[in-house]
Amino acid sequence: MREQLAALLEEKQGEYVSGEQLSRILNVSRTAVWKHIRKLEEEGYKIEASRKLGYRLVDSPDQITLTSLLPRLTTVRLGRSVKLFDEVDSTQNIAQKLAEEGAPEGTLILAERQLSGRGRMGRSWLSPKGRGVWMSMILRPTIPLPYTPQLTLLTAVALCRALRRLTGLEIGIKWPNDLLIDGRKISGILLESSAEEERLRHVIVGVGISVNLDKQHYTEDMLDRVISLKMAAGITFDRSEIIAGFLAEFEAVYTLYEQEGFAPVRSLWEALSVSLHKPCKLTTPQGIMEGIPVGLADSGALLLKLEDGDTVPVFSAEMG
Amino acid sequence: MREQLAALLEEKQGEYVSGEQLSRILNVSRTAVWKHIRKLEEEGYKIEASRKLGYRLVDSPDQITLTSLLPRLTTVRLGRSVKLFDEVDSTQNIAQKLAEEGAPEGTLILAERQLSGRGRMGRSWLSPKGRGVWMSMILRPTIPLPYTPQLTLLTAVALCRALRRLTGLEIGIKWPNDLLIDGRKISGILLESSAEEERLRHVIVGVGISVNLDKQHYTEDMLDRVISLKMAAGITFDRSEIIAGFLAEFEAVYTLYEQEGFAPVRSLWEALSVSLHKPCKLTTPQGIMEGIPVGLADSGALLLKLEDGDTVPVFSAEMG
Numbered sequence: 001m002r003e004q005l006a007a008l009l010e011e012k013q014g015e016y017v018s019g020e021q022l023s024r025i026l027n028v029s030r031t032a033v034w035k036h037i038r039k040l041e042e043e044g045y046k047i048e049a050s051r052k053l054g055y056r057l058v059d060s061p062d063q064i065t066l067t068s069l070l071p072r073l074t075t076v077r078l079g080r081s082v083k084l085f086d087e088v089d090s091t092q093n094i095a096q097k098l099a100e101e102g103a104p105e106g107t108l109i110l111a112e113r114q115l116s117g118r119g120r121m122g123r124s125w126l127s128p129k130g131r132g133v134w135m136s137m138i139l140r141p142t143i144p145l146p147y148t149p150q151l152t153l154l155t156a157v158a159l160c161r162a163l164r165r166l167t168g169l170e171i172g173i174k175w176p177n178d179l180l181i182d183g184r185k186i187s188g189i190l191l192e193s194s195a196e197e198e199r200l201r202h203v204i205v206g207v208g209i210s211v212n213l214d215k216q217h218y219t220e221d222m223l224d225r226v227i228s229l230k231m232a233a234g235i236t237f238d239r240s241e242i243i244a245g246f247l248a249e250f251e252a253v254y255t256l257y258e259q260e261g262f263a264p265v266r267s268l269w270e271a272l273s274v275s276l277h278k279p280c281k282l283t284t285p286q287g288i289m290e291g292i293p294v295g296l297a298d299s300g301a302l303l304l305k306l307e308d309g310d311t312v313p314v315f316s317a318e319m320g
Numbered sequence: 321m322r323e324q325l326a327a328l329l330e331e332k333q334g335e336y337v338s339g340e341q342l343s344r345i346l347n348v349s350r351t352a353v354w355k356h357i358r359k360l361e362e363e364g365y366k367i368e369a370s371r372k373l374g375y376r377l378v379d380s381p382d383q384i385t386l387t388s389l390l391p392r393l394t395t396v397r398l399g400r401s402v403k404l405f406d407e408v409d410s411t412q413n414i415a416q417k418l419a420e421e422g423a424p425e426g427t428l429i430l431a432e433r434q435l436s437g438r439g440r441m442g443r444s445w446l447s448p449k450g451r452g453v454w455m456s457m458i459l460r461p462t463i464p465l466p467y468t469p470q471l472t473l474l475t476a477v478a479l480c481r482a483l484r485r486l487t488g489l490e491i492g493i494k495w496p497n498d499l500l501i502d503g504r505k506i507s508g509i510l511l512e513s514s515a516e517e518e519r520l521r522h523v524i525v526g527v528g529i530s531v532n533l534d535k536q537h538y539t540e541d542m543l544d545r546v547i548s549l550k551m552a553a554g555i556t557f558d559r560s561e562i563i564a565g566f567l568a569e570f571e572a573v574y575t576l577y578e579q580e581g582f583a584p585v586r587s588l589w590e591a592l593s594v595s596l597h598k599p600c601k602l603t604t605p606q607g608i609m610e611g612i613p614v615g616l617a618d619s620g621a622l623l624l625k626l627e628d629g630d631t632v633p634v635f636s637a638e639m640g
Contacts, residue, residue, distance in 0.1 A: 120517060142605055144635035146466035146619055149518050176517075193515045197440060197496075198469050198636040285462055299466055299619075315464035316518040 001026065005036050006045060009057040018054035043113075044130040046214075062130060062212075064110055064239055072244035075251045078106040078137065079243075085111040087129075090118050092192060092206045095136035099194070099202040107138040110243070117208060119188050121318065125208050128217050131228075133209040133239050133246075138202055139254075145198045149300035149315065150262045152177050152191045154253055155205055157268045159187060162249040163209070166242055167229055172274035175293060175302050175319050180274060184227040186210050207246070211237050266296045275302075275319060282317035289314065321346065325356050326365060329377040338374035363433075364450040366534075382450060382532075384430055384559055392564035395571045398426035398457065399563075405431040407449075410438050412512060412526045415456035419514070419522040425460040430563070437528060439508050441638065445528050448537050451548075453529040453559050453566075458522055459574075465518045469620030469635065470582045472497050472511045474573055475525055477588045479507060482569035483529070486562055487549055492594035495613060495622050495639050500594060504547040506530050527566070532556050586616045595622075595639060602637035609634065 004026060009017065023030045037047055037055055046059035064084060073079050081104065088094055088111040095109045114127035114134045127134045141151065156177035163179065163186070164171050174180050177189040190206035213228035229237050257265050270276060275293050282289045282304065291304040294311060301313035324346060329337065343350045357367055357375055366379035384404060393399050401424065408414055408431040415429045434447035434454050447454045461471065476497035483499065483506070484491050494500050497509040510526040533548035549557050577585050590596060595613050602609045602624065611624040614631060621633035 121519075145468055145513075146621075146635060148465055148515070152517055191517055193465075195468070195513045195515075197472055197511055199441075301466075315466060 001028070002036050002039055002043075005033070006040055006057075006060065009040075009045075009047065009055065010060060012056065014056055014058065016050065016053035016056040021054070042128070044128060044212075062236075062239065064112065064243070068238075068240040069110075069243060072240055073247060074244065075106075075247045078247045078251050078254075079108045080104075081107045083107070083109045085109070087111065087113045087115065089116045090114055091134055091136040092118055092190065092204055095138055095204045095206075096192065096194075099138045099204060103138050105138060105140040108243075108247075109136045110134065118190060118206070119208070120190055125188055125190075126210075126213075126217070126222075127208060128213065131213045131217065132211050133207065133243055135207050135243065137205045137207075137247075137250075139205055140202050141200055143200065145193075145195045145200055146299060147262070148191070148193050148195075148200065148203065149176070150257070150265065151203055151205070152189060153269050153296065153300055154257055154265045155189050155191065155207070155250070157265055157272060158250040158253045159189065159207060159209070159246055160272045161253075161268070162246040163187070163229070163242070165249075166245045167233055167237065169229065169232055171272075173269060173272045175273065175275040176300075181227055181232045184225060186227055186229060186232065209242060209246075211239050211242060262298060262300070270295055281320045282314055283320055284314060284317040289317070321348070322356050322359055322363075325353070326360055326377075326380065329360075329365075329367065329375060330380060332376065334376055334378070336370065336373035336376040340374075342375070362448070364448060364532075382556075382559065384432065384563070388558075388560040389430075389563060392560055393567060394564065395426075395567045398571050398574075399428045399567045400424075401427045403427070403429050405429070407431065407433045407435065409436045410434055411454055411456040412438055412510065412524055415458055415524045415526075416512065416514075419458045419524060423458050425458060427458040428563075428567075429456045430454065438510060438526070439528070440510055445508055445510075446530075446533075446537070446542075447528060448533065451533045451537065452531050453527065453563055455527050455563065457525045457527075457567075457570075459525055460522050461520055463520065465513075465515045465520055466619060467582070468511070468513050468515075468520065468523065469496070470577070470585065471523055471525070472509060473589050473616065473620055474577055474585045475509050475511065475527065475570070477585055477592060478570040478573045479509065479527060479529070479566055480592045481573075481588070482566040483507070483549070483562070485569075486565045487553055487557065489549065489552055491592075493589060493592045495593065495595040496620075501547055501552045505545060506547055506549060506552065529562060529566075531559050531562060582618060582620070590615055601640045602634055603640055604634060604637040609637070 019030045019033050022033045048056050048058050091109045091111050111134050113129035117125035117127035119125040156173045160171055160173050160179055171179050171181055178185050179187040187209045192204045194201045210228040212230045279292050291306045293302050294305050295303050297303050297313045301315045303311050304314050305311045339350045339353050342353045368376050368378050411429045411431050431454050433449035437445035437447035439445040476493045480491055480493050480499055491499050491501055498505050499507040507529040513523045514521045530548040532550045599612050611626045613622050614625050615623050617623050617633045621635045623631050624634050625631045
């Protein structure tokens with residue numbers, strides 16, 4: 001029904017169709033038409049309603065398809081297997097299942113919409129239909145387990161570099177892996193790993209990028225903390241291009257990391273970071289710590305200079 | 321049928337029963353009786369066969385039951401939930417499933433027999449019925465991910481101390497976590513972990529102890545490398561007592577670790593180790609390294625002193 005309604009509006013290419021006409025064609029009440037219009041809006045359609053003229057389609061969510069994505073991919077190791085879903089609970093869950101079944105490194109899972117997208121620290125992640133990049137990628141790195149946190153920093157570096165290049169926006173990294181524009185978050189990264197002793201079995205790199213979300217996708221109090229690429233740049237972005245650009249950058253940085261270790265990744269991270277050399281408060285499992293972040297340790301931990309002059313590594317914390 | 325046969329033999333308390341009599345009571349051929357006798361032997365029964373007199377039961381495998389185990393447990397945090405299985409593919413797989421479903425810290429999974437018990441480096445682990453401790457325990461530590469290797473060393477310390485106390489045998493730790501008697505392995509430890517970013521979600525501590533295995537449980541070429549507690553001490557051990565003793569020791573060392581960190585665990589490990597201060601060869605994912613292990617790093621890595629005098633940390637390797 002909703003698909004039919006969307007098709008009818010799209011057919012008219014931005015012209016108004018009266019509610020009466022729609023209700024006749026679809027054989028439902030005008031109230032039902034209105035309810036379906038609201039649903040379409042929730043899915044990312046932008047529809048203008050006029051009491052006199054009816055409804056007209058202003059904007060429809062774009063779709064990621066293999067046809068749009070595959071020709072753009074320039075990677076040789078990543079994204080050679082791509083699974084597209086319309087709606088999933090979480091791409092991380094699907095990736096984890098596939099990884100346990102033996103899916104190869106670089107397998108990519110994409111969804112138009114996540115019903116229960118997951119973020120760091122058990123938080124939920126807003127993933128409305130057709131407006132963002134909601135993806136998970138399977139890695140099978142040969143690094144020892146203690147180096148896993150380096151991969152989360154590597155992911156932030158690759159995503160930040162790709163998005164800066166593709167959008168021209170001034171994007172910085174907040175420790176460890178949030179990307180910010182003017183202090184507002186545009187993407188989230190979540191790495192989940194599984195290990196046998198000190199050997200990583202797999203790492204699932206989860207990335208959420210708020211690409212074409214509009215103000216109305218957010219609640220009022222979210223708008224202080226988050227922003228989309230579209231809101232920041234004033235234009236709509238092609239999500240397939242963003243995915244391809246990120247994968248290309250990721251493959252380059254990941255290969256560099258395999259060849260030269262963490263040092264070059266650390267330099268890139270430190271150069272893009274907006275968290276260094278400013279006093280901050282860290283909420284750790286052991287309590288609140290205050291100090292000045294001065295860089296990254298070899299382990300990937302944040303080096304925090306305390307008031308007493310000591311510098312300590314912090315593995316897990318929330319920067320407030 | 322096999323259970324009936326075992327019951328018949330046990331009834332006779334070590335007296336011979338003729339194959340003819342058994343075949344009559346069970347209503348099967350004498351060849352079938354013989355085949356079932358062989359199966360019972362595989363399950364851990366020790367049966368003497370005489371062409372003239374028939375069969376007599378010399379020894380039957382003991383059983384771990386909640387009645388035998390629970391009164392022996394002195395722990396307050398570990399083993400408060402115990403799941404006993406007769407036969408499983410691997411206790412690790414069951415534990416992992418339970419952990420993902422939210423099972424609490426200390427949940428213990430025990431099996432009389434594992435069909436595909438797993439060891440380190442993807443190896444299989446021999447787990448014949450009724451002869452060993454084949455167990456997995458769920459932990460939910462609040463340590464950061466990079467410290468996970470410390471837990472595998474901690475497990476070796478707890479198991480070594482418990483077995484030395486319970487058996488009086490001279491047992492040492494081979495890096496990282498094999499327990500040896502005179503160079504022959506009596507137990508294996510396998511830790512599998514799952515993490516979200518730098519936060520551990522759960523760790524499954526897998527422990528296999530070759531308690532009452534006899535020579536015939538092993539192949540000829542295994543006998544150079546492995547031994548059971550029974551073979552080493554000349555007596556049969558109560559497996560429930562061993563489980564309870566290990567849990568008590570683990571809880572003590574784990575609590576110490578939570579309170580004082582890795583330092584005391586490192587000291588205990590170094591004291592029990594048979595791998596330190598002797599030249600050795602390590603097979604790492606990057607190739608073979610030679611040197612002298614001099615101790616453990618804070619990270620849990622082995623500190624290897626190379627020929628050129630440099631000391632390097634080794635995370636993942638096989639000591640050959």
